[in-house]
Amino acid sequence: MSTSSVPRSGPAAQDGPGRRPAARRPWHDTPDGLLRALVLFVAVRLAGVAVMVAMNHLTHRPLVKSLAHSWDSDWYLHIATHGYGTRIWIMPSGAVQTDWAFFPLYPGLIRAVLTALPLTPGQAALLVAWTAAVVAAWGIYVIGHHLYGRGVATALVALWATLPHSVVLSVAYTESVFSALAAWSLYCVLKGRWLWAGALAALAGLSRPSGFAVAAAVTAAGLHEAIRQRGRVRPGVWVAMILGPLGWIGYVLWVGEQTGDLLRGYFNVQDAWTSRFDFGVESLRFLRALFLHGGRFVYPTALVIVVISVLLFCLLCLDRAPLPLVVFAGVLILLVLGASGSFSSKPRFLLPAFPLLIPCARALVRAWRARPAQALLVGGTLTAVSLLYGAYLTTVAHAPL
Template sequence: MSTSSVPRPGPVTQPGPARPAPPRRTLSGLGPALALFVAVRLAGVAAVALAGHATGRPLFRNLAHAWDARWYQHIAVHGYGDLIEITRRGAVQTDWAFFPLYPGLIRALVTVVPVTPGKAALLVAGTAAVVAAWGVHRVGDLLYGRGVATALVVLWAVLPQSVELTIAYTESLFCALAAWSLYCVLKGRWLWAGSLAALAGLSRPTGFAVAAAVIAAGAHEAVRRRGHVPWRLWAGCLTAPLGWLGYVLWVGHRTGDLLHGYFEVQQAWNSRFDFGEGAWKFVKSLLLHGGAFVYAAALVIVASGVLLFCLLCLDRAPLPLVVFAGVLVLVVVGGSGSFSSKPRFLLPAFPLLIPLARALVRSRRPRPAQAVAVVGALTAVSLLFGAYVMTVARAPL
C-alpha cells in the first residue's frame, strides 16, 4: 500500500498497489460517520436498559460498576495498593494489575467537576469512544477515501463486543490513543505518534501493541531510506514504549522484583502468555462438552478475528496497521485468562475491519440494499449480544 498521495514529506510508505485518494482532505464526511456511530451506541445503551429493566438490573449499575469498573474507580479515589482480593483458589489479586491513565483521568474529572466517580468514568469512556471513532475515520479516509472510512466506523460500532465502548472500561480510551497514533504514523508525524503510543501504554496491558506498530513502521522507514530519516522518527520510536515500560517497572519496584513483579501480579489474575495452551484446552472442552452461550460466541468472535487478520494481510494493508492488529490477535490467541474476555481485547483492533469495509463500499454501487441489509443485521446482533452480556451472562467481560 502506498501513501505517496499524502502531500506532507516523510510519511510511512508501504509496498502494494496504489489506491486512489480524494484530491482534497476535508472533514465533510466525518459528521455523518460520527452521527451513525453515536446513534448505534445509544441504541446499544437503550437495549441494555430494556434488558436490565426486565431482569431487575439498573442501567447505571450495569454501565458504571460492571466487573473491572469498580477497580478503576477505587484506584481513582484511593490510589494504588488499597484494594486486594483473594480468590477461591488462593490467588492474591491486587489493583496493580490495572494501568493508571484511565483512573487518573477519572480522578482529574472528579476533582474539577461535581460528579461521582461512576459518572466521571462513564463520561471519560464515552468521550474517548467518540474521539476513537474520529481517529478510525481519519485512518480510513487517509488510506481509502470517505466511503470506506464511514463504513469502517459503522462496522466498528456494530461489533458484537462494542457494548464495552459505553461502559466504564478502558477500551474506548485505548482505542482513541491507538487510532490517532496510527494516523500520525501514516502521516509521518513521529513525535505525535510516539507520544500517543506512550499514553496508550499507560492505559492497558496491551498498550505495547501501539508501540510495536510505531517502532516497526519507523524501522521500515529507516531501512527504506537507508538511515537518512529525521531525528523526530528516532525520538518517536524511543518514546513509544515508555508508558508501558514505565508502569511495568514501577509495579516491579513496588513488589520488590523489578523485572518480574508486574507479571507475577498478572498471573494472580490468571493472565499470562502461554502460547495458546490455556485457550486450546478451553476450546477443546467447549467443543467436546459444550458450555454457556457467551463462551461459544466468544469463540466465534476470536475465530473471526483470526480470519480477518489473514484478509488484512492479503489486502496488503500498511505495515503499522498489520503489526498493531497482529499483536492484539496474538495476545488473544496465545494468552490465558477468561475466554469470555477475549473479544474485548480484539475491540481496539479496528484495522481488522478494513477488508470488510472496502468490500461493503464496493458492493454499494450495484446493490445498495445489500449493504444496508448487512449493516442492519450486524447492528441487531450487536444490540442483542450487548444486552445479553450485560444483563444475563454471568461471565466476566
C-alpha cells in the same frame, strides 16, 4: 505489506512516513464526511444504551451496575478514588489479586474529571469512556479517509460501532481510551508526524497491558523507514521509537518496584489474575473442555469471533495494508491467541484492533455501489445483532466481560 497501500492524491498525498508533514496537530485534520460518520457512530452507541436500559428494566437489574460497576469497572473506580495498593481480592484458590494489575491512565483520567466536575465516580468514568469512544471513532475515520476515501472511512466507523462486543465502548472500561490513543498514534505514523506518534504510543502503553501493541507498530514503521532511507531519517523517527514503549515499561517497572521484584513483580501480579502469556496452552485446554462438555452461549460465540478475527487478519495482509496497521492488529491477535485468562473476554481484547475491519469496509462499499438495498440490509442486521448481544452480555450472561 507497505507503509502506504493505495495511491493518494491531493493534500493527503503531500504527507507520508518519509516526507516532512505540515506543522499542525493531528486532530486539526477534518476530512469531508467526518461529522456524518460521528453522528452515525453516536446514534448506534446511544441505541445500544437504550437497549441496555430496556433489558435492565425487564430483568430488574440496576442500570448503573451494567454501565459503571461491571467486573473490572469497580477496580478502576476504586483506584480513581483511593489510589493503588488499597484493594485486594483473595480467590478460593488462595491467589491474591491486587489493583496493580490495572494500568493507570483510565483511573487517572477519572480522577481528573472528579477534581474538575461535581460528578460521582461512575458518572466520571462513563464521561471519560464515552468521550474517548467518539475520539477513537474520529481517529478511525481519518485513517480510513486518508487511505481509501470517505466511503470506506464511513463504513469502517459503522462496522466498528456494530461489533458484537462494541457494548464495551458504552461501559466504564478502558478499551475506549486505548482505541483512541491507538488510532491517533497510527494516523500520525501514516502522516509522518513521528513525535506525536511516539507520545500517543507512550500514553497507550499506560492505558492497558496490551498497550505496547501501539509502540510495536510505531517501532516497526520507524525501522522500515530507516531501512528504506538507509538511516537518513529525521530525528523525530528515532525519538518516536524511543518514546513509544516508555509508558508500558515505566508502569511495569513501577509495579515491580512496589512488589520488591523489579523485573518479575508485575508479571507475578498478573499470574494471580490467571493472566499470562503461555502460548495458548490454557486456551486450548478450555476449548477442549468446551467441545467435550459444552458451555454457555458466550463461549462458543467468543470462539467464533476469534476465528473470524484471524481470518480477517489474513485478509488485511493480503490487502497490503500499511505496515503499522498490520503490526498493531497482529500483536493484538497474538496476545489473544497466546494469553491465558477468561476466554469470554478475548473478543473485548480485539475490539481496539479496528484495522481488521478494513477488508470488510471496502467490501461493504463495493456492495453498496452495486446493490445498496442488500448492503443496507446487512448493515441493519449487524446493528440489531450487536445491540441485542451487547445487552445480553452486560445484563444476562453473567460471564466476565
